[in-house]
Amino acid sequence: MVRSCYIHIPFCSHICSYCDFSKMYYHPDWCNRYLTALEKEIEQNYQKEVLETIYIGGGTPSSLSVEELNRLFQILEKLKRSRNCEFTVECNVENITKEKLELFLKKGVNRISIGVQSANPKILDFLERPYRKEEIKRIISLVKEVGFSNINVDLMYAIPGQTLNDLENDLDFFLNLNVPHISTYSLMIENHTKLGNQKVEAIKEELDYEMYQKIHKKLEEFSYEHYEISNFGKIGYFSKHNLTYWKNLKYYGFGLGASGFLSNIRYTNTKQFQNYEQGNFRNFEEKISKKVDMENEIMLGLRTMEGISKIEFIHKFGQKLEDVFPMIQKLVKEKKLLETKENYRIPFSYWYLSNEIIIYFIGEVE
Amino acid sequence: MKKKNIRNFSIIAHIDHGKSTLADRLLEETGALSKRELKEQMLDSMDIERERGITIKLNAVELNYQYQEENYLLHLIDTPGHVDFSYEVSRSLAACEGALLVVDAAQGIEAQTLANLYLALEHDLVIIPVINKIDLPNANPKRVEKELMDTIGFSEEEFILTSAKTGEGIKELLQAIIERIPPPKGCEKDPLQALIFDSFFESYRGVIISTRIVNGSVHVGDKIQMMETNAVYDVTELGVTTPKEEKRECLTAGDVGYIAASIKDIRDVSVGDTITHFKNPCKTPLPGYQPMKSMVFCGLFPIESSKFEDLREALEKLKLNDASLVFEPETSEALGFGFRTGFLGLLHMEIIEERIEREFGIEIIATSPSVVYEIELTDHSVILVDSPSKLPEKQKIYEIREPYIKTSIFTPSEYIGPIMELCQNKRGSYIGMEYIDEKRVNIHYQIPLSEIVYDFFDKLKSYTKGYASFDYEVIGYQPSELVKMDILLNGEVVDALSTIVHKDFAYNRGKAVVENLKNLIPRQMFEVPIQASIGSKIIARTDIKALRKNVLAKCYGGDITRKRKLLEKQKEGKKRMKQIGSVEVPQEAFLAVLKMEE
Numbered sequence: 004m005v006r007s008c009y010i011h012i013p014f015c016s017h018i019c020s021y022c023d024f025s026k027m028y029y030h031p032d033w034c035n036r037y038l039t040a041l042e043k044e045i046e047q048n049y050q051k052e053v054l055e056t057i058y059i060g061g062g063t064p065s066s067l068s069v070e071e072l073n074r075l076f077q078i079l080e081k082l083k084r085s086r087n088c089e090f091t092v093e094c095n096v097e098n099i100t101k102e103k104l105e106l107f108l109k110k111g112v113n114r115i116s117i118g119v120q121s122a123n124p125k126i127l128d129f130l131e132r133p134y135r136k137e138e139i140k141r142i143i144s145l146v147k148e149v150g151f152s153n154i155n156v157d158l159m160y161a162i163p164g165q166t167l168n169d170l171e172n173d174l175d176f177f178l179n180l181n182v183p184h185i186s187t188y189s190l191m192i193e194n195h196t197k198l199g200n201q202k203v204e205a206i207k208e209e210l211d212y213e214m215y216q217k218i219h220k221k222l223e224e225f226s227y228e229h230y231e232i233s234n235f236g237k238i239g240y241f242s243k244h245n246l247t248y249w250k251n252l253k254y255y256g257f258g259l260g261a262s263g264f265l266s267n268i269r270y271t272n273t274k275q276f277q278n279y280e281q282g283n284f285r286n287f288e289e290k291i292s293k294k295v296d297m298e299n300e301i302m303l304g305l306r307t308m309e310g311i312s313k314i315e316f317i318h319k320f321g322q323k324l325e326d327v328f329p330m331i332q333k334l335v336k337e338k339k340l341l342e343t344k345e346n347y348r349i350p351f352s353y354w355y356l357s358n359e360i361i362i363y364f365i366g367e368v369e
Numbered sequence: 370m371k372k373k374n375i376r377n378f379s380i381i382a383h384i385d386h387g388k389s390t391l392a393d394r395l396l397e398e399t400g401a402l403s404k405r406e407l408k409e410q411m412l413d414s415m416d417i418e419r420e421r422g423i424t425i426k427l428n429a430v431e432l433n434y435q436y437q438e439e440n441y442l443l444h445l446i447d448t449p450g451h452v453d454f455s456y457e458v459s460r461s462l463a464a465c466e467g468a469l470l471v472v473d474a475a476q477g478i479e480a481q482t483l484a485n486l487y488l489a490l491e492h493d494l495v496i497i498p499v500i501n502k503i504d505l506p507n508a509n510p511k512r513v514e515k516e517l518m519d520t521i522g523f524s525e526e527e528f529i530l531t532s533a534k535t536g537e538g539i540k541e542l543l544q545a546i547i548e549r550i551p552p553p554k555g556c557e558k559d560p561l562q563a564l565i566f567d568s569f570f571e572s573y574r575g576v577i578i579s580t581r582i583v584n585g586s587v588h589v590g591d592k593i594q595m596m597e598t599n600a601v602y603d604v605t606e607l608g609v610t611t612p613k614e615e616k617r618e619c620l621t622a623g624d625v626g627y628i629a630a631s632i633k634d635i636r637d638v639s640v641g642d643t644i645t646h647f648k649n650p651c652k653t654p655l656p657g658y659q660p661m662k663s664m665v666f667c668g669l670f671p672i673e674s675s676k677f678e679d680l681r682e683a684l685e686k687l688k689l690n691d692a693s694l695v696f697e698p699e700t701s702e703a704l705g706f707g708f709r710t711g712f713l714g715l716l717h718m719e720i721i722e723e724r725i726e727r728e729f730g731i732e733i734i735a736t737s738p739s740v741v742y743e744i745e746l747t748d749h750s751v752i753l754v755d756s757p758s759k760l761p762e763k764q765k766i767y768e769i770r771e772p773y774i775k776t777s778i779f780t781p782s783e784y785i786g787p788i789m790e791l792c793q794n795k796r797g798s799y800i801g802m803e804y805i806d807e808k809r810v811n812i813h814y815q816i817p818l819s820e821i822v823y824d825f826f827d828k829l830k831s832y833t834k835g836y837a838s839f840d841y842e843v844i845g846y847q848p849s850e851l852v853k854m855d856i857l858l859n860g861e862v863v864d865a866l867s868t869i870v871h872k873d874f875a876y877n878r879g880k881a882v883v884e885n886l887k888n889l890i891p892r893q894m895f896e897v898p899i900q901a902s903i904g905s906k907i908i909a910r911t912d913i914k915a916l917r918k919n920v921l922a923k924c925y926g927g928d929i930t931r932k933r934k935l936l937e938k939q940k941e942g943k944k945r946m947k948q949i950g951s952v953e954v955p956q957e958a959f960l961a962v963l964k965m966e967e
Contacts, residue, residue: 212917262928358919
């Protein structure tokens with residue numbers, strides 16, 4: 004049963020140097036046409052399930068005008084929501100306004116995620132984020148003032164030139180914002196981004212690792228739970244939407260370049276505006292066999308603090324985890340996995356090497 | 370066909386001197402193949418041969434040619450040109466009465482050509498000197514003629530000038546083949562004596578034998594016996610290669626063709642053996658061949674240990690037409706079950722490895738090659754050791770002796786300096802130098818074979834821009850100050866990485882090997898020390914730092930497929946590695962001991 008839905012808004016008023024998501028410069032005409040196509044996609048595919056989470060991501064959803072946002076929410080009215088539905092909108096510091104925030108609140112949005120990334124002017128310039136820490140403080144206060152308490156801020160680290168001291172300062176600043184959720188991302192320099200094209204070199208692996216340790220230590224100290232590789236939250240504020248992914252559950256993905264998982268199909272939409280506008284939404288579909296599904300369950304579950312639940316695995320697949328993946332015992336013996344009565348998880352000391360452990364499970368089921 | 374109208378001949382030439390093109394031209398001229406059917410270099414049938422531009426296997430074709438109103442049958446037996454394969458050359462020469470010596474009109478004679486020519490002269494073959502590529506702008510046939518007259522003693526009238534490219538001189542060449550090369554001797558009435566000079570395996574027909582009928586005749590349905598293995602079979606098919614297979618009812622003295630007899634056990638057929646009739650056998654077998662001694666040994670191990678039996682089968686099938694390939698089971702703590710395999714040289718080794726991977730689809734790890742050492746123990750008994758792991762303890766060794774070779778390096782005189790430097794660096798001692806003509810010399814050095822096994826060929830090529838050619842003969846064993854150098858990964862000796870090195874070179878080599886390994890072995894979840902040691906003494910050390918980060922941080926908007934693809938790719942990379950203790954080691958690492966940047 005589908006309980007989650009991701010909606011992609013590809014427009015940005017400014018393209019950041021590191022971004023490799025599906026994105027394009029904001030233009031009113033394009034935006035209008037895009038919303039028309041998005042409406043069509045939802046109408047054609049949405050099966051009227053009651054949704055527990057909706058996530059509007061980007062791109063920069065907050066780059067849309069109030070009128071356009073109004074139209075977007077009108078389209079999204081088609082989506083049935085449960086009473087506790089977690090409804091998130093991603094916002095950027097430079098284009099969020101009181102008016103837009105009030106609209107979000109009115110339309111049922113109850114979680115705001117802000118791509119802050121850093122408060123360090125040197126880093127903001129490198130990432131091409133057009134604001135300073137004063138604006139960040141002002142916007143966070145505004146978000147709270149309008150009435151949101153469930154707030155996430157993104158923190159980026161491992162940026163070329165960044166020192167441990169720079170990170171320490173950013174962490175202090177972020178903690179002072181006093182929001183219940185922080186997502187942290189180590190900068191990945193991807194091909195076809197500005198940084199990738201400039202052949203910018205990533206920082207040393209050792210420093211990256213030290214930064215990760217520092218973030219973990221500091222945020223836990225301030226009672227944020229490190230509940231997933233990249234995510235920290237106060238109890239009660241973990242992102243339900245992101246946990247949909249890590250629990251290998253079904254979700255719609257609507258919009259340019261969005262991915263979804265419905266019945267036994269995982270799909271990714273086209274990143275070509277024209278194709279999307281013409282109604283050729285999907286670019287890639289893959290039928291997920293039981294074998295791949297079981298492996299995905301591990302691959303995703305092992306990213307979390309909870310790990311993989313033994314009993315849920317049996318309920319879902321009718322087989323015992325240990326029978327499907329006999330190598331589990333060896334990994335437990337080597338202390339690469341921790342076993343409790345209910346679950347298996349990767350010990351924190353290996354989280355930053357989780358791929359090394361997860362690949363034991365990939366392509367193993369016959 | 371009357372025997373007097375049969376000619377059996379082979380071609381001797383250096384790589385690139387146009388042997389295969391010349392053979393193609395002969396096929397075309399005699400109408401064996403139309404131009405349309407002619408793939409470039411028809412006789413090199415293996416992919417590897419075409420890709421590398423070398424001939425490895427023997428190939429026999431039958432050509433029909435009309436000359437002065439008589440029909441002639443010409444058997445061309447193609448031969449390899451590389452130093453490693455002189456054994457194959459001698460096999461093909463044993464089936465011939467004549468040989469074409471093909472020399473490039475621009476380059477002159479090369480070291481290896483000369484060596485093969487001497488083989489042909491030993492077999493009492495008639496030699497026709499052919500100066501090829503006369504169409505080249507820098508061709509100098511007169512100079513080459515003089516060179517051949519001076520070094521070998523041909524007379525001026527004997528030379529045939531050709532261009533395999535344009536076809537010039539091909540008719541004259543065919544004429545010379547018929548007039549100068551004698552027809553095969555032997556008598557059809559005598560009991561059957563047929564030489565097995567090659568064989569290969571086909572799943573449907575079994576072993577196919579390439580043979581030269583020396584005496585008597587053989588018919589389809591005949592009961593034949595292999596004189597060495599005593600195996601008896603009924604002939605199911607006979608034929609000749611033109612180069613398409615053409616079935617015949619019988620082959621008689623002088624013929625070169627193939628025999629199939631539903632032979633399923635490849636061990637029954639031994640190259641060099643004599644075939645005779647079961648009921649009316651000949652009295653004595655043909656002389657056959659002196660089997661070649663393997664010069665270079667290495668361990669071959671399947672990456673997937675379950676492929677051990679497949680590897681055995683692959684080696685057995687390859688041995689069928691390559692008697693020089695020897696192997697016996699070997700166990701390595703690091704690599705599991707495999708085979709200690711002997712080769713004629715490095716190229717031979719490379720070719721076999723490549724054929725196992727390509728033709729049999731088995732991924733293998735080859736350990737670094739070793740020569741055969743003679744070890745005199747303290748009780749003065751002598752043992753032969755072809756693998757560092759078989760070297761006895763130091764206290765039990767009285768003396769280690771290693772094989773030495775004498776080089777013939779043909780080179781333009783401007784490269785004398787660099788070549789001498791190279792040879793000195795390879796522990797060589799100078800013997801002498803001869804001028805072939807005013808511009809080219811033949812340099813002789815005495816060098817340990819083990820030094821050639823490393824990167825000598827590559828170095829020689831780069832030092833001389835490819836102008837030098839190289840041949841060698843083994844001149845015997847000499848005592849050397851040799852030691853066994855071990856490599857330790859994470860504190861444990863990896864037997865497959867041990868080598869035998871000269872004492873004076875050990876320190877440098879050890880340093881280079883650990884550095885190479887550091888670059889080849891990916892970071893692991895823990896720090897891995899790499900050490901080189903002699904006995905218990907560590908002579909070099911470096912560490913592979915622990916892997917710190919291998920994680921997918923981003924969520925990619927729920928694009929799980931992309932995440933999975935990245936992980937699958939990593940998994941694929943891991944699969945190609947061998948787990949040694951707790952360290953994952955890629956294939957290339959086992960050859961790291963070879964690559965020495967000085």
